Every structure is written in structure tokens, then in C-alpha cells.
Amino acid sequence: MPRLLRCLPLVALLVTGCDRKPEDPVFVYGLLQHLDGSPRPDVALTLERTRQPSYEHPENEGFKPYTEARSEGGGQVTLEVLHGDALEEGEYERTQYRFRLAAPLEAGHGVYTSFVFEDDVEIPPLRPWAPNLTVGRGAEGLALSFDAAPPVPPLPPSGRLMQWESGDSPDLVAIEPWTPYPVVQLHGPGGRLWEVHDAAAPWRPNPYQLEDFAGVEAQVRAVSLGTWIFRPLASNDSSVSFRVEWRGPRVPVPVGTLHPVSRGAACTPAPVGEPCPYTDGLLRKVRTTQGEVGSGVDQVVLQWEAPIRPRHAVIREVELHLSATPQLLFQVEGSLDGGSWATLGSAPYENYDDDAIREPSFSTALDHTEEDSPYGDGPLDMKRPARFVEVALTGEVPVRFVRLRVFAGGGSWTIPISALSELSVFE
Numbered sequence: 001m002p003r004l005l006r007c008l009p010l011v012a013l014l015v016t017g018c019d020r021k022p023e024d025p026v027f028v029y030g031l032l033q034h035l036d037g038s039p040r041p042d043v044a045l046t047l048e049r050t051r052q053p054s055y056e057h058p059e060n061e062g063f064k065p066y067t068e069a070r071s072e073g074g075g076q077v078t079l080e081v082l083h084g085d086a087l088e089e090g091e092y093e094r095t096q097y098r099f100r101l102a103a104p105l106e107a108g109h110g111v112y113t114s115f116v117f118e119d120d121v122e123i124p125p126l127r128p129w130a131p132n133l134t135v136g137r138g139a140e141g142l143a144l145s146f147d148a149a150p151p152v153p154p155l156p157p158s159g160r161l162m163q164w165e166s167g168d169s170p171d172l173v174a175i176e177p178w179t180p181y182p183v184v185q186l187h188g189p190g191g192r193l194w195e196v197h198d199a200a201a202p203w204r205p206n207p208y209q210l211e212d213f214a215g216v217e218a219q220v221r222a223v224s225l226g227t228w229i230f231r232p233l234a235s236n237d238s239s240v241s242f243r244v245e246w247r248g249p250r251v252p253v254p255v256g257t258l259h260p261v262s263r264g265a266a267c268t269p270a271p272v273g274e275p276c277p278y279t280d281g282l283l284r285k286v287r288t289t290q291g292e293v294g295s296g297v298d299q300v301v302l303q304w305e306a307p308i309r310p311r312h313a314v315i316r317e318v319e320l321h322l323s324a325t326p327q328l329l330f331q332v333e334g335s336l337d338g339g340s341w342a343t344l345g346s347a348p349y350e351n352y353d354d355d356a357i358r359e360p361s362f363s364t365a366l367d368h369t370e371e372d373s374p375y376g377d378g379p380l381d382m383k384r385p386a387r388f389v390e391v392a393l394t395g396e397v398p399v400r401f402v403r404l405r406v407f408a409g410g411g412s413w414t415i416p417i418s419a420l421s422e423l424s425v426f427e
Helices: 010-016
Strands: 025-031 044-051 064-070 076-082 087-089 094-102 110-117 134-138 141-145 159-164 173-175 183-187 192-197 217-230 238-247 266-268 300-308 312-320 327-335 342-350 387-392 399-408 417-420 422-426
Touching: 025 094, 025 110, 044 076, 064 076, 076 094, 192 312, 192 387, 300 422, 312 327, 312 399, 327 387, 342 387
Parallel strands: none
Antiparallel strands: 025 076, 044 064, 044 094, 087 094, 094 110, 110 238, 134 141, 159 173, 159 217, 183 192, 183 217, 217 238, 266 300, 300 399, 312 387, 312 417, 312 422, 327 342, 327 399
16 A cells, blocks of 8 residues: 655645644545455445543543545545644643544454554554354363464555664664454453453363353454554654454354352442342443442452352452552452451462553553444453453352452452452352
């Protein structure tokens, strides 16, 4: 897709250079393709826009239609944007806007890109990917088979990679976009049952992960994030930081057969006068502090009228306050009277490291894009993956109370739990 990136008319360039005014047009060039890589012409596309969250405005406003375009005979797409609609330069604040362009689904396969930019740029080609997901059953249980992830988006001839001064060498290091890998998700009636990053095929979900949820569907997705630099003729440098996400169609998964003893159990904390949101089987992520952001509780406790003998626990989509500790320990404890506690089981967890996120390999990642999918697929966070954890329990001691606590590192201090989807306990 070699195109000469446009700037202002030559006469104006000789006088003023390419200092953009808010009312000046800038151009985004793309390419729409079929699954097989052939051009996808004469397709109506809508470019959407939202404000990129910042420290001053952390809320995500959601995308709204900005302009429309139609792909040309070779699949080329040209989008015109006013410079002031991409970047607002205030006296004390710089507001950047994120755009989204999505290809219509092709046999359930989709691809979109969301991006921020400053001047004329090219965006990654919109070519869907077919993961060819199949769900089979063998002697070892269910098995999900799928193909390898798509390749890294190709660098346009007019672009170059961002470069990083590592400090270890006088030479600059070019930062490649993230290499995509398969992410397998199990979707339930109200949210995600499970998520596995960089999964190897065949991937086998176990009965505890499936539980007894009805209507479960499996899906494979992949993401690349990166930054490209452009230098239009006689113009200022421009850049685009992008997220490209591919999705395959969802495939039904047979209903699981394990019913947790925790279904419908009371818990603390819980909304006043309402059932426990962490044992209701609805898979809705609910904050532990009644909607208050930036806090959490040290423990979540389940309670039964009669004693049980817990043998396994499944913790779904847990959010933690102050959660950038590289190593975590999920600990499940039991008590007969609610006063004296004994450890029933624990599981170490490789968490993301906040320092590592600032490393060069992460520097091109566009933040706040985990919920950008226009296809209704739900969030997919690549920098801070959602946590789904299993803990094997002893099953030897009868208890009426089970509590979950999360510790940093080797268990030296607890990390507050700020939100949770489901805490399932099995006998």
C-alpha cells in the first residue's frame, strides 16, 4: 500500500512548514482485505472516535461515529480527519483522541484497529484471521484445537519503527509491535468462565473450570500493539500507536457437570439485603466495596449452615488493589466457628510486574484499549491479564466458613481484593 503521505500545498510548506491548525485536514490510509488476503472493495466503513483517557479525565466515554468512507477497488481506504479532532492543544492540557475502524464480520471472523495519531499516517491492514477453532472430546476430556496466531502487522514502506535508547549500548534499539499469540476465552451466560494467554493447542479445560454453566462458548482472539513513525514530505514527523485485534467465531462447548457446593452460599462482603454476588453463578464482576474505586477488602468469606469438606476452589476474574506485585499467593482457609482458621490450600500466581510494563517491549502499547472490541466480545487486557485461579484443597477438615486471601510474594502481607466475578468451592 505505498502512498505518498499528504501534507499542505507546496506553496504553504515553503512559507510555514507543516504546523497544523485545528481546521487542517490530516489523512489516515488503510487497507481492507478478505480472509484469504484478497482486496475487499466497495465496503462502507465507519470511523469512530473517543477521548483517550488521561490523568485529568480517567473515564472512558465510549466510541461515537466520526466519519464514513468506502473501500476502493484495491481495498484501499482513505479517511480524512481534522487535526483538531485528533489532538487538542490547550494552554494547560493536551487532549488526544482514539479512533476505531472495524471490518464487517466475514463468516464470524473480525478484525479492527483502534489508534491515536498526530498527522498523516498509515494504519495496519484490516485482514481477518481464521483460528479454525474446533471443540472435541476424547479420552482425556474436552480438547480445543486452533491454528497459530496471525503475524505481526507489516510495517508500511513509508513508516519506520520507534527506537529506544537502552543504555546498554550506544546504538538505538528498534521496538517491534507485539507478536500476537492465541488467547482462549470461555464465555458464559453473563461473563467469562476462563481465559488463557498464549495457549498451546490442543487446550483442555478441566471440569472445575467448566463447572455446570449452560450456554458456554469458546473463542480464540489475538492482539498486536505497536507504534509506527512517519515522516511526510516536507512535514513534521507523525506517529500512530495502534491496537489490532483479531477474533474468531464462538463455538459451543458441552455443558459441564460439576455443581459447586458454594452456589447460593452467603458471603461477606455482600450488598445489604441482596444475595452474595460471588456465589450466584451469574459471572458478573462486582466490586467488594460497594462500587468504591481504588480500595478493597482483605478477605472474602463464604458461609454455610452445615459443615462441608472443600476439595477445590476456583476464583474467577479477581481484581486487586495495588496489584502490580510480580508474585502472588492465593490462599484459601477454613474454619468451623469463624474464629479459628486453618489453611486448606494455596496456589502461587505469576502476576504482571508494574516495572516490567515500563520496559521497551511495552512502550508502544496503547493503553485503555482492552474493551475496544466492536463485536461484543468483552474485555481483553494484554498488559494486565484477567486473573483466573484454581486452588486444590485438602478436603480433610469439616468447615462452615471458607475465606480467600491474596498475599504478595511469599505471603508476607495481604493485598486487598477490589472486585471478583465468582468464588466457587467444590466438595
